[in-house]
Amino acid sequence: MTGAAGPTVDAEITWLLHRAAQRMHVVTGEQAEKHGLSLRDHIVMSALDKTPGMTQVELAKTLGLDKTTLMSLLDRLEQQGLVVRRADPRDRRARLPELTPAGDERRATVAAASTAAELAALSSFSAADVAVLRRMLFELIGTGTDPGSCL
Amino acid sequence: MTGAAGPTVDAEITWLLHRAAQRMHVVTGEQAEKHGLSLRDHIVMSALDKTPGMTQVELAKTLGLDKTTLMSLLDRLEQQGLVVRRADPRDRRARLPELTPAGDERRATVAAASTAAELAALSSFSAADVAVLRRMLFELIGTGTDPGSCL
DNA sequence: TATTGTTATACTCTATAACTATA
DNA sequence: TATAGTTATAGAGTATAACAATA
Numbered sequence: 001m002t003g004a005a006g007p008t009v010d011a012e013i014t015w016l017l018h019r020a021a022q023r024m025h026v027v028t029g030e031q032a033e034k035h036g037l038s039l040r041d042h043i044v045m046s047a048l049d050k051t052p053g054m055t056q057v058e059l060a061k062t063l064g065l066d067k068t069t070l071m072s073l074l075d076r077l078e079q080q081g082l083v084v085r086r087a088d089p090r091d092r093r094a095r096l097p098e099l100t101p102a103g104d105e106r107r108a109t110v111a112a113a114s115t116a117a118e119l120a121a122l123s124s125f126s127a128a129d130v131a132v133l134r135r136m137l138f139e140l141i142g143t144g145t146d147p148g149s150c151l
Numbered sequence: 152m153t154g155a156a157g158p159t160v161d162a163e164i165t166w167l168l169h170r171a172a173q174r175m176h177v178v179t180g181e182q183a184e185k186h187g188l189s190l191r192d193h194i195v196m197s198a199l200d201k202t203p204g205m206t207q208v209e210l211a212k213t214l215g216l217d218k219t220t221l222m223s224l225l226d227r228l229e230q231q232g233l234v235v236r237r238a239d240p241r242d243r244r245a246r247l248p249e250l251t252p253a254g255d256e257r258r259a260t261v262a263a264a265s266t267a268a269e270l271a272a273l274s275s276f277s278a279a280d281v282a283v284l285r286r287m288l289f290e291l292i293g294t295g296t297d298p299g300s301c302l
Numbered sequence: 303t304a305t306t307g308t309t310a311t312a313c314t315c316t317a318t319a320a321c322t323a324t325a
Numbered sequence: 326t327a328t329a330g331t332t333a334t335a336g337a338g339t340a341t342a343a344c345a346a347t348a
Contacts, residue, residue: 013269013281014179015194016288017172019215023292024165040315043166057329064170066317071331085330093324093329118164121294125287130164132283136276137167141174191338208306217340222308236307244306244347 027121031113035106036080040065042114044073045082045107048099055094056085064141082106178272182264186257187231191216193265195224196233196258199250206245207236215292233257 029039037045047054047063054062060070074097077083082103088094099107122130180190188196198205198214205213211221225248228234233254239245250258273281 011289012179012194012197012265013273013285013288014172014175014190014265015214016285016292017168017175020288020291021165021168021172022215023294024168028163028165038314039165043163046163055329063166064173066315067330068318068332069316072315088329091325091329093322095330114163114165121291122164124290129283129287132280133287134164134167136280136284137164137171138162139275140171140272141167189337206306217338218307219309219341220339239306242306242348246307 024118024121027117028114031117032110034113035110037106037110040073041077041082042107042110044070044077045099045103046111048083048097049104049107052098053096055088055091055096057094059097077103175269175272178268179265182268183261185264186261188257188261191224192228192233193258193261195221195228196250196254197262199234199248200255200258203249204247206239206242206247208245210248228254 025039028042032039032042043063044059047059051062056070056074057067060067063070065073074083074085078085078097082100083097084100085095085097088096125133176190179193183190183193194214195210198210202213207221207225208218211218214221216224225234225236229236229248233251234248235251236246236248239247276284
């Protein structure tokens, strides 16, 4: 497409990213589903663990989710008793989702299985390559996003 | 999550990939849409250009699309006069989609705009880093897929 | 029997708009 | 007026099942 350069790997980065994400979604998602969670459930719960005290809008922005998308995720997690929405004492409009003890236990279980699966899928790469990948993805996401959201 | 190691960038690779793909999808997709195509339309047409003579099943496998997903894409492209489905003389079940002259012209236009947008989005990275990224994504996709599909 | 193309269908993800209660 | 949460809804993207024609 660009011309004479690449031999086999000249496909669009956009589509390669899409398919790689799709594949890793399967790999880690099936770990989460073993414990009754979707990948996105797990992502939300990880964020609640790493950065507690966020409002729902802040949480959505951090994860790159639409606030309405986050709603259904939180609804389901709350219904399962894994998350509770607490009132923010400083702003009566806001609600602060947080993990319940049961939620945190589930989160830790899934986190272990998920990262293990991720490591296995990346096992053929050098640590340096993985570091490059991680840095590039992170910077790519940051482009166009306001700073401050450090996932 | 893994423990004490990473300072800021310790998020799951899976989610980073997802969001990076999402972002690049916007970047290159809006170029395609300037010319009346979706990103996926463009991906299909690029594949038809690079590897002509594939059946629909082969095309779907190459692109990592479900065959039923490909159907609606081809339907729309055929309806717009950008693609035709020709009969395979060697297998009367099979049909070989190919670009029309109009389709190839449109494809070339979108390809130029799309790769330019991709390059711009990746402009802050070194060529070596982009090469690492491309190679890793490619290998990641290959895992679990039968060889032979070289996109 | 297996495979290609096809249709119908459903489920998930995502985004938009509008409403409510606060600020 | 602006913002946080919420609801309803619609549009993509994806996958499953079933069918016809052909191998």
